[in-house]
């Protein structure tokens with residue numbers, strides 16, 4: 073659905089740069105004058121922190137505003153590469169700085185008794201950080217063990233803890249126990265005559281992962297690989313080093329154990345496009361729908377009879393147990409705009425706003441480990457080896473021994489500091505995710521030859537598509553509207569982390585600990601870059617009951633790496649105020665990035681370059697998406713809450729009119745956010761597709777006995793979150809693998825000895841070889 077009245081993209085920033093004139097003084101009552109009012113009211117307020125005082129929050133005094141010094145520091149934002157950002161830098165340099173604060177009412181002189189505002193912001197942040205840490209520790213070490221033993225369940229025992237020796241030979245060796253790997257391990261080990269080894273670099277899930285509201289605190293923790301991208305030229309300009317932080321799950325459940333749990337499948341046209349454009353037989357929507365349904369246990373009674381949903385599968389899907397009160401206003405705002413609301417965005421039509429469903433069980437996280445691995449973990453034919461990092465795929469045949477003879481025969485891995493090898497009689501299956509599956513292929517000699525040589529890896533097979541075609545959903549963070557009289561409806565960290573929340577959690581009644589404040593309502597909308605009549609929205613909106621102001625920059629800004637001085641300038645003046653966020657996200661980005669290796673080992677993180685906002689249409693869609701946000705915030709429902717944009721702009725965008733196209737573009741390039749959906753780096757494709765890494769049966773081209781099954785095989789990113797699509801891929805892959813085994817009448821076999829690839833060590837010399845009868 074295209075929102076009526078959404079304007080055409082305005083003149084490009086480059087155009088503005090050519091003829092930009094300084095903005096005229098704002099008329100009374102304009103957005104600018106509101107901005108000034110808000111800023112000066114923030115300045116005049118005394119700083120004061122009140123914990124757990126929802127009722128008093130409306131009257132809560134605000135912290136003092138930035139001092140001239142900190143403002144000046146904030147103004148030293150990093151120069152941006154994009155048009156508006158360059159022009160912003162120029163604008164700042166040419167504009168004379170006020171010589172005294174009396175010339176600029178925005179900049180207050182701190183009273184002699186008050187601490188400087190920047191110090192106050194720091195103090196708040198520190199206090200809040202300590203408070204969050206205390207709250208998490210209380211939940212993890214006191215509340216859960218004593219009152220929620222259902223969460224503090226037995227860990228999955230890995231093979232050694234079960235007292236079973238690891239075999240030398242399995243039918244299938246799966247690398248990675250994430251979204252896809254857990255599904256594969258479950259499905260392949262359904263046949264008791266087949267032996268399966270699941271290697272996972274991380275460990276068991278921590279009970280805290282189950283708590284929905286803990287989600288934003290998980291990045292950079294023990295369950296996160298914590299990757300970083302390369303500095304971005306067109307995006308991330310206000311993030312430290314211009315890099316984007318890429319959390320990826322490490323441990324059972326992989327990224328499904330640290331993700332936001334949103335259950336989305338994308339649009340039916342995504343899969344029809346895979347079938348029709350990429351020629352991938354068997355991957356059209358009608359082909360994949362049964363696999364979405366197969367894994368699903370839809371627990372929302374309203375959808376249980378829907379032809380689009382499944383009941384009884386291992387993966388439970390429910391509404392979140394808590395939505396903040398503002399969710400209702402967001403939906404009303406949608407109605408005001410004539411947008412469909414309460415739609416099943418995984419059903420007949422995707423367009424509209426709704427409260428999302430999540431991969432949840434009784435309100436708690438349902439990772440793929442909980443859904444698929446726990447029920448299978450004690451099967452005698454499934455061995456799970458934790459803290460086991462795959463180092464290389466072992467190959468035989470190939471270059472020196474005749475083309476077409478290349479075969480994956482096993483995996484070398486490291487556990488507890490010791491390296492060992494394990495053989496796969498039938499197949500090695502990489503399910504290490506869109507970052508590490510291509511990395512593993514490359515360190516094993518399978519990838520673009522020139523790049524491999526540069527990294528010190530002797531190429532075995534030239535596969536130019538490995539690591540190419542990287543796609544990710546990119547969004548515009550920090551678009552905040554202040555609201556009044558909504559203190560019981562919005563989320564401010566100091567209010568949500570309360571004794572009442574803990575009591576609600578203990579009783580299992582709901583409350584903020586069951587809520588996903590960053591996605592109270594999700595929207596799928598069409599900008600004018602998409603055909604509205606197609607029901608193929610190109611933008612996703614995350615409507616949040618929280619803002620960067622509401623957590624003192626201790627969660628979102630820290631996770632994204634926002635420069636501290638910029639945080640102080642943009643959110644410092646509205647710290648802990650009632651505010652909401654609307655985050656637009658490009659659903660079908662046109663930018664293509666890459667993953668490459670710089671060293672011959674998985675221990676060196678790969679180089680990740682998503683090329684965010686390098687395509688002009690991507691930033692255009694973001695700007696149009698942000699304008700839909702603005703329209704929602706200008707509806708009578710949101711006006712009743714006095715919704716008004718945060719008047720404090722990013723320093724690099726300060727000269728641009730608030731929420732103008734140019735300002736939104738500049739903002740997007742400053743505070744660029746990924747929603748952590750990388751795909752496409754080992755893409756599926758036809759035989760004649762030079763960048764195809766796997767065929768439509770997910771077999772690596774030119775190598776027998778090797779598949780990739782995870783988010784990396786998707787040729788394009790689906791128009792929605794990627795966990796459910798990855799699970800679908802694995803469900804289908806399991807059937808393909810079983811079919812192929814049957815048609816080849818495969819029995820487990822010991823690979824031929826003495827044919828290891830050069831530099832691969834003793835791939836088949838590990839004796840004695842055990843057989844599956846030993847299980």
Ligand SMILES: Cc1cc2nc3c(=O)[nH]c(=O)nc-3n(C[C@H](O)[C@H](O)[C@H](O)COP(=O)(O)OP(=O)(O)OC[C@H]3O[C@@H](n4cnc5c(N)ncnc54)[C@H](O)[C@@H]3O)c2cc1C
Pocket residue numbers: 247248249250251252253271272273274319320321322323324325326327328330331332333334335336460461462463503504505506508512674747748749750782783784793794795796798
């Ligand atoms: C913070 C975050 C929030 C997200 N939010 C959502 C959401 O709300 N909804 C949604 O649908 N999607 C979301 N996603 C995306 C979604 O979770 C992923 O697309 C999906 O989990 C990818 O699954 P995968 O199997 O490809 O990889 P992963 O689930 O990442 O699994 C890869 C596994 O391989 C292991 N591994 C890697 N290398 C090795 C090695 N060398 N040896 C052994 N093991 C190895 C890893 O430790 C990991 O367990 C989010 C992702 C993140 C990170």
